[in-house]
Amino acid sequence: MAKEELPEVVDQVRITSANDFTLFRYEDKVFGDENAVYVAPSFFSVFDLAVLEGKAAHPFSVANAVVLTKKTAQKYFGETSAVGKVLMANDSVPLTVTAVVADFPHNSSFNFSIMASMNDFTTRELSAHGHDIMNDFTNFNYQTFLLLKPGTSLPALSKKLDAIHLAHKAEDTDVEYLIQPLSKSHLYNADGTDRGMKTVKMFFAIAILIFVIACINYVNLSTARAMLRAKEVSMRKIIGAARIQLFFQFFVETIILFVIATLIAVFLMVLLTPVFNQLSGKQMILNVADKSFLMVFFTAISGTLLAASVYPALLLSGFEPLKALKGKISNSIGDVLFRKILVVVQFVFSVVLIASTIFVARQLRYMQNKDLGYDKEQVFGMGMRDMKVHYEAVKAELLKQPGIENVTRSMGNIMWLGNITGSNDWDGKEPNATFITYPVAVDQNFLSFYKMKLIQGEDFTGMPNDSTHFILNEAAVRESGMQDPIGKRYKLWDIEGTIIGVVKDFHFASMKEKIHPAVFYYAPNKANVMHIRTTSQQASQAISAVENQFKKYNGEYPFNYAFQDDIYKCLYESELHEVALFNYFSGIAIFISCLGLLGLTVFTAQSRTKEIGIRKVLGSSTWGIVRLMALISCVWY
Numbered sequence: 001m002a003k004e005e006l007p008e009v010v011d012q013v014r015i016t017s018a019n020d021f022t023l024f025r026y027e028d029k030v031f032g033d034e035n036a037v038y039v040a041p042s043f044f045s046v047f048d049l050a051v052l053e054g055k056a057a058h059p060f061s062v063a064n065a066v067v068l069t070k071k072t073a074q075k076y077f078g079e080t081s082a083v084g085k086v087l088m089a090n091d092s093v094p095l096t097v098t099a100v101v102a103d104f105p106h107n108s109s110f111n112f113s114i115m116a117s118m119n120d121f122t123t124r125e126l127s128a129h130g131h132d133i134m135n136d137f138t139n140f141n142y143q144t145f146l147l148l149k150p151g152t153s154l155p156a157l158s159k160k161l162d163a164i165h166l167a168h169k170a171e172d173t174d175v176e177y178l179i180q181p182l183s184k185s186h187l188y189n190a191d192g193t194d195r196g197m198k199t200v201k202m203f204f205a206i207a208i209l210i211f212v213i214a215c216i217n218y219v220n221l222s223t224a225r226a227m228l229r230a231k232e233v234s235m236r237k238i239i240g241a242a243r244i245q246l247f248f249q250f251f252v253e254t255i256i257l258f259v260i261a262t263l264i265a266v267f268l269m270v271l272l273t274p275v276f277n278q279l280s281g282k283q284m285i286l287n288v289a290d291k292s293f294l295m296v297f298f299t300a301i302s303g304t305l306l307a308a309s310v311y312p313a314l315l316l317s318g319f320e321p322l323k324a325l326k327g328k329i330s331n332s333i334g335d336v337l338f339r340k341i342l343v344v345v346q347f348v349f350s351v352v353l354i355a356s357t358i359f360v361a362r363q364l365r366y367m368q369n370k371d372l373g374y375d376k377e378q379v380f381g382m383g384m385r386d387m388k389v390h391y392e393a394v395k396a397e398l399l400k401q402p403g404i405e406n407v408t409r410s411m412g413n414i415m416w417l418g419n420i421t422g423s424n425d426w427d428g429k430e431p432n433a434t435f436i437t438y439p440v441a442v443d444q445n446f447l448s449f450y451k452m453k454l455i456q457g458e459d460f461t462g463m464p465n466d467s468t469h470f471i472l473n474e475a476a477v478r479e480s481g482m483q484d485p486i487g488k489r490y491k492l493w494d495i496e497g498t499i500i501g502v503v504k505d506f507h508f509a510s511m512k513e514k515i516h517p518a519v520f521y522y523a524p525n526k527a528n529v530m531h532i533r534t535t536s537q538q539a540s541q542a543i544s545a546v547e548n549q550f551k552k553y554n555g556e557y558p559f560n561y562a563f564q565d566d567i568y569k570c571l572y573e574s575e576l577h578e579v580a581l582f583n584y585f586s587g588i589a590i591f592i593s594c595l596g597l598l599g600l601t602v603f604t605a606q607s608r609t610k611e612i613g614i615r616k617v618l619g620s621s622t623w624g625i626v627r628l629m630a631l632i633s634c635v636w637y
Contacts, residue, residue, distance in 0.1 A: 002146055005164060008157055011147040013043045018116055021089040022385055023557050026076045032558040036114040038121040044101075046147050047110075054083045054099030060117035065098040072113040073100045106283030109185065137169040138423040138493065140436075145182070154179045172422055172434050199578055206585045209349050211300065213589055215308040216342045217596030222312035223338075247313045254309035262301055279584065281577040311338075343597065350593045353586040364579050367572060373506025374414060374450035376564035378539065381413060381531045382546070383560070387553040388528060394549045401545040403538025408449040409527035411441035415567050417508045417518060424519075425491040426480050426499075435479040438508070438516055439492055441523035447471070447503060449531060457486045457501030466522035468497035474505045476517035492519060510571045605629055 002009045018036035025031075044056040044067070052070055059067050066087065073082040087095040095116065104110045125133055133139070148157070161177035169175075178190035187197040233246060266288060273286045287293060387394055395407045412418050417438040424437060444462035447454065455474070460466045470490045477485050485499045505515045534542035547559045569576075605612070612625055620628075 002161065002164070006157065006160055008149050008152040009146050010149055011042050011046050012040070013046050013145040014040050014118055015043070015143040016141055018114070023090050025088040025091065026085065029076060030556045031075070035112055036116060037112045038118045039115045040118045043115070046145065050102035052100045052102060053081060056099055056101070059099045060119065062096055062098065064093060064095050064120055065117055066095045067099045067101060067115040068097055069101055069103045069113050071103050073097070135168065137165055137172070138421055140420045141418070203581065203585065206582070206589065209353065210585065210589045210592065211304055213346050213349060213592050213596070215304060216346045217592060217599070218308040219311055220342055220596055221599050223315055250313040251309055254313070255305065258301065258305050279577065279580055281573060343600070346593050346596060350590045353589055357583055357586045360579055360582055364572065364575055367511040367575070370511065373504055374452045376568060378536055379531055379533050380543070380561050380563040381529050382550065382562070384409070384528055384530050385554050385557055387550055390553055391530070397549060398532065398545060401542065403534050403542040404532055404545065405535065406449050406533040408446045408531050409443045409524065410446050410529055410531065411526050412529060413567065414450060415508055415564065415571065421493065423493050426482065427488040428482060430481070433481065435517055437476055438518045440518060440520050441526035442520050443524050443527055444522065446520070449533065452506060453504040454501050455504050457499070459501060460522045468495065469500045469522055470497055471501040471503055471520040472499060473503050473515070473518045475515050476519055477502055479517045492521060495521065601629070
């Protein structure tokens with residue numbers, strides 16, 4: 001509607017998962033769980049996609065048309081042309097391939113493999129369920145992209161979208177459409193809160209610290225070794241060299257050193273990029289010819305060169321010739337206060353990095369070990385597909401198998417409640433009140449299966465009247481404003497019923513997110529995921545038993561399952577990679593600091609060669625001299 005009613009909108013794109021397609025077949029090749037989506041035809045004009053076969057201008061010119069990525073087309077059809085070929089979805093829906101596009105980049109938020117027509121989906125929904133998704137303001141399972149005219153005010157457009165929504169669903173008085181530029185979607189949430197920018201800032205700060213520590217090392221070692229070149233500088237001055245000439249001599253020497261170091265650094269960057277990608281879980285592509293890379297790279301090199309070379313060049317070119325020749329400046333250079341301050345600053349940074357590393361590791365450990373509000377241990381789940389209608393028989397058979405303690409079912413996974421809605425009503429609702437909730441269709445033993453704590457009321461019993469009963473979490477009760485919710489009226493979509501229980505809040509997303517309102521309702525016919533609790537000793541037997549039952553009803557469809565522990569780890573996969581990178585970069589910074597101190601200590605020992613020789617002649621042991629030098633380094637630095 002935005003395109004039709006708002007002049008600022010040039011075009012619009014809607015995307016949603018094609019969950020109704022679960023099995024794809026071409027001749028003797030069968031695949032399941034493809035990342036298939038429905039997209040509007042404008043998807044191919046709004047976004048710049050490289051079309052390898054067919055015509056992207058009109059990709060859905062025929063009914064049940066699909067567009068494949070190159071990798072998917074090769075998987076089904078090999079090296080032969082895919083255009084015109086027919087895939088069978090669910091052994092009932094023929095899908096004609098009309099185009100093939102290049103694979104999406106690894107760093108893209110789009111990772112689709114099969115793109116079907118949103119118009120076909122709309123027609124099927126309207127025909128099968130009488131559901132017009134084009135005018136549905138209760139379902140939020142769609143991504144929407146708007147192509148706007150240049151100079152469009154996003155806040156003003158947001159208010160216009162709010163007005164359109166209220167015109168069709170007046171009860172959503174607190175509705176607020178959040179518009180976000182696509183360029184910011186990777187690092188920020190739609191409300192402007194952090195999504196990844198803090199991580200970028202954190203690693204940028206570490207990079208700056210590493211640069212600063214490296215510069216401090218160079219300055220310290222250069223000034224400490226300055227006395228070795230004091231006589232050289234004095235002789236140059238005596239024979240007529242001006243200070244500016246000496247300054248540029250030392251500056252050019254540093255430039256040559258930096259050029260060599262830069263070439264080595266670029267080589268190592270290219271060589272270690274695959275290692276970095278493995279550690280970070282990203283797919284970074286290093287393009288040394290990219291303008292942005294060159295700008296950042298040369299800015300960093302220039303800044304480092306200026307920061308690390310100016311002071312040593314000024315110091316070396318500023319010696320007084322006669323004092324230098326008489327050796328009267330060595331002690332003052334070797335004991336310069338500025339160098340000691342730099343060493344202190346360097347190790348302050350190192351201590352901060354060590355403390356930060358410990359803090360980040362403990363924070364991640366806390367998130368991984370915190371009580372979630374349910375028991376996920378030794379639980380695995382899988383989509384039932386055609387086994388869904390035989391659930392009771394399958395459950396009875398599985399409970400007879402060794403290693404299977406309990407079985408339940410629900411709509412979706414407890415760690416990712418995908419459905420959301422704002423279509424709800426309740427006793428005591430204020431005229432302008434509404435809130436977004438996550439509804440979950442469950443069986444009667446779902447809460448007991450996961451050992452979730454009921455703090456008020458009772459659980460589902462499995463009786464027919466449970467179809468009008470609801471159990472809310474504490475967050476939903478708080479959002480609704482109800483003081484004594486048990487027995488109160490509650491309406492979800494068109495289901496009018498009663499609240500029979502309140503479950504303690506539980507985490508169904510990352511710990512970084514607050515706990516949102518959730519509503520459990522009894523609808524076994526909508527449950528499409530089976531959950532099985534097993535034992536650690538007999539997990540393999542339990543999986544085998546479930547697979548046998550799955551194959552009995554689903555034939556060739558691939559059997560896929562996932563343990564809840566593994567799903568939970570995936571929630572924090574990015575954090576695990578970030579902690580690993582943080583540890584590595586902090587270790588590099590600390591190692592560089594130690595190298596600098598080692599260099600200064602070695603130089604101190606070299607400058608005291610005569611003293612050390614006299615002490616050894618007088619009977620000092622090697623260990624005694626080492627302790628003396630260590631004590632001197634501690635006092636100095």
